[in-house]
Amino acid sequence: MSIYILFLTAIAAPITIVLLLFLIPLYQDLSYRFQVWRQRSHVGSPPTFYSLPFGIPVFTRILKRLLKEKTLMPFFETLWHHRKAATFRQQVFGQFGIWTIDPENIKTVLSTNFKDYSFGNRNGAFAPLLGDGIFTLDGQGWKHSRAMLRPQFTRQQIAQLDSIERNVTTLISILKESPGQVRxxxxxxxxxxxxxATEFLFGESVQTLSGGNPKIVHALEFGKAFNAAQAVLAKRIRLNSFYNALNPREFQDWCKTCKSFIESYVQMTLDKQQQNKNKNQDLSQGHSYVFLTELAKETNDPKVLRDQALNILLAGRDTTASLLAWIFYNLAIHPKVFARLRKEILDQFGTSPSTLSFESLKQCTYLRYVINETLRLYPLVPVNGRCAIRDTYLPHGGVNPADPDNYIGSKPVFVPKGTVVGYFVYVLHRDPHYWGADADEFRPERWAKHRENAHPWDYLPFNGGPRICLGQQFALTEAGYVTVRLLQEFSEIRGGDTLPVPPKLESQLTMSVYGGVPVALV
Known part of the structure; x- marks a missing residue:
């Protein structure tokens, strides 16, 4: 009898698990369809795609493309090609989400119905590295962080190019040490x-290009640890509510390294604050607004200062570096674009940095086209999402029985509280409906003409709505300045024929070139 009971117990657990893997998604799906049925007079159900059991098969495909093949974004592009709908419901790892590339739907999530959405699991998933900062907080915490950052990115601040020039000069010297060498x-x-970024935001550079600032702990180790920790964060957020299942020891060590690095800056700022209080002096540095210095006037809590500093450094370093990498990847594999851009730069600026300014960079038309086209094909944040905090709606995506083949979906879509709406900028930027039959081609000249089906929200390299990137002008100015200075100094770029086409993508919190961009500037 006891053996029989043991046998039943042994098979009961796996049977229960299997049943739950099917019954939970079934309940979720039927519940959603019932709510849509009750509102059928004014909403429609988007196409729904299952991945049984429990959304695990599509999740494993995503992981394979992300981790092994480095082709996650092309996979999503192919997915939309097969789905034949701009908006649909997709089952992934136990949850149904709504995925969209419809500009009107994206506008609704990011702007029109902004208050209906939050970051969902992002704060918890990112907490081990980023804590509470502008990229993890919602509500009043986010508003306060943004208000503190806004003065850092005024035109007056961004137009001060001396810091960029000093660091670019160091970079040029490094490249000239071994001319023609692939790096x-x-x-x-x-x-x-x-x-x-550290000089601009914290008041003092970490000086990694010149051997490291001795006053900063982990000055040379930070970059590697920050990249590795971000890779884990990208995996954690894809686990939805199960993000805490991924917390390896090495990840904890990388987070500690990053926090120690930032804490050096925090302590330096607090020490200066105390010294100046003792001397009855203001803590400002000249006439420049330094984010960490100003934040220290509001709080001396080291954790608050550290979290906010780590959050903004993520944007200040990663987005601009990735943009520059993609620019030079494209210049390397498109020598005609390189030649045309260099000619315009020399015609407009000559070979001296003295002619460069915030205003003159904006007037360099073809440079602007090259940057725009780079951001179109390789957006720095290719996928993003928001979680509905109340029942709400998207304007498009619901299938109308009278027009079942409508790609956009002519009826509104019901979005229940707790549903994640994912918007895929990478796929939108390559949609032939908005960008033409050559949407996958790098062609800067397309920006010289008006597009027939253009939509105000079909180009989102820096997000949109109230949370649009505060630092976009800083990133564009720095990327433009560095590109001009390098093309002033170097007449040729070699190695384009050895770069993979199409490239493999390192999709973490921002998207960079997997394997780097090994080229020689001559």
Whole structure:
């Protein structure tokens, strides 16, 4: 009898698990369809795609493309091609989400119905590294962080190019030490942008290009640890509510390294604050607004200062470095674009940095086209999402029985509380409906003409709505300035024929070139 009971117990657990893997998604799906049925007079159900059991098969495909093949974004592009709908419901790892590339739906999530959405699991998933900051907080915490950052990115602040020039001069010297030698220019750009970002945001450069600032703990180790920790964060957020299942020891060590690095800056700022209080002096540095200095006037809580500083450094370093890497990847594999851009730069600026300014960079038309086209094909944040905090609606995506083949979906879509709406900028930027039959081609000249089906929200390299990137002008100015200075100094870029086409993508919190950009500037 006891053996029989043991046998039943042994098979009961796996049977229960299997049943739950099917019954939970079934309940979720039927519940959603019932709510849509009750509102059928004014909403429609989007196409729904299952991945049984429990959304695990599509999840494993995503992981394979992300981790092994480095082709996750092309996979999503192919997915939309097969789905034949701009908006649909997709089952992934136990949950149904709504995925969209419809500009009107994206506008609704990010702007029109902004208050209906939050970051969902992002704060918990990112907490081990980023804590509470502008990229993890919602509500009043986010508003306060943004208000503190806004003065850092005024035109007056961004137009001060001396810091960028000092660091670019160091980069140029490194490249000239071994002329014609193939080097990973992406790695150098990540060093460059952390040097400029720390000086711009914290008041003192970490000086990674010149051997490291001895006053900063882990000055040379930070970049590698920050990249590795972000890779884990990208995996954690894809686990939805199960993000805490991924917390390996090495990840904890990388987070500690990053926090120690930032804590050096925090302590330096607090020490200066105390010294100046003792002397009855203001803590400002000249006439420049330094984010960490100003934040220290509001709080001396080291954790608050550290979290906010780590959050903004993520944007200040990673986005600009990735943009520069993609620019030079494209210039390397398109020599005619390189030649035309260099000619315009020399015609407009000559070979001296003295002619460069915030205003003159904006007037360099073809440079602007090259940057725009780079951001179109390789958006720095290719996928994003928001979680509905109340029952709400998207304007498009519901199938109308009278027009079942409508790609956009002519009826509104019901979005229940707790549903994640994912918007895929990478796929939108390559949609032939908005960008033409050559949407997958790098062609800067397309920006010279008006597009027939253009939509105000079909190009989102820096997000949109109230949470649009505060630092976009800083990133564009730095990327433009660095590109001009390098093309003033170097007449040729070699190695384009050895770069993979199409490239493999390193999709973490931002998207960079997997394997780097090994080229030689001559």
């Amino acid at each position: 990973d220019i992406q790695a150098l750009f990540f060093q460059l942008t952390i040097d400029t």
